[in-house]
Amino acid sequence: MAGRAAMTPENLKARVWLESEFRRIGLQPVEGRFVHAWARARRAGADSVRGANVLGMVRGRTNAARIIVVSAHCDHVGTRNGQIYNGADDNASGTAAVLAMAAHFASHPPAHTILFALWDAEEIGLLGARAFVDAPTVPLASIAANVNLDMVSRNDRGELYAAGATPWPAMRPLLESLVPVASVKLVLGHDSGGGQNDWTDQSDQGAFNAARIPFVYFGVEDHPDYHKPTDDPERIQPGFFYRAARTIAGFVERLDAAVEGWPPR
């Protein structure tokens, strides 16, 4: 898909395929459709970027009115100087893990509704997630939390980071109880202090945090192929990727159980 940059034909081709996967999995459309188009300027006075998020739901068994948003961005940086930036880890990996979780929860329905979201145009300023938060297709007050995935398929030390417990302490016991049973080395951090080591605003969860919606972000440390034309599928680590996706799905199950006791926002 030539690197799936926002506003390219290949980005559209990827989106069409993702929509067909949501339909095949049996997710429910949101407001009657899976594809939610938006237009948004990167900054005041700039030309609008046109994009679209892919949204689908599994309805909650017992409390369908409260929603957990499970998300990943599906765009990447495209093609530069004739070189394709495939973005296998960033963020085909998170996108694929969201598809796998959608299939899992479609056949094992959660207590609360899960909204699965694949954001467009993350790479040029979290635009898809910001467009969703600014013009939400579900009431923002109904969203209990955002679980965002960005780069989950490789780490030479077997480490997966979970950020969010510092700004959102209700997440800490859920994550800490997962650490000893997780099949990856789950490490909490990268969620305070600002600057490069604080990942709060470095992917789509930043849009939710800015709207005071609790988040957990899952991702790995940068690697030598980060934002390089060498971020290719043969460099992902299938065993780690599988265990990371299983760990994140386990977290979503714990979150779904915990949200029951959370006060309404």
Ligand SMILES: [Zn+2]
């Ligand atoms: Zn990314």
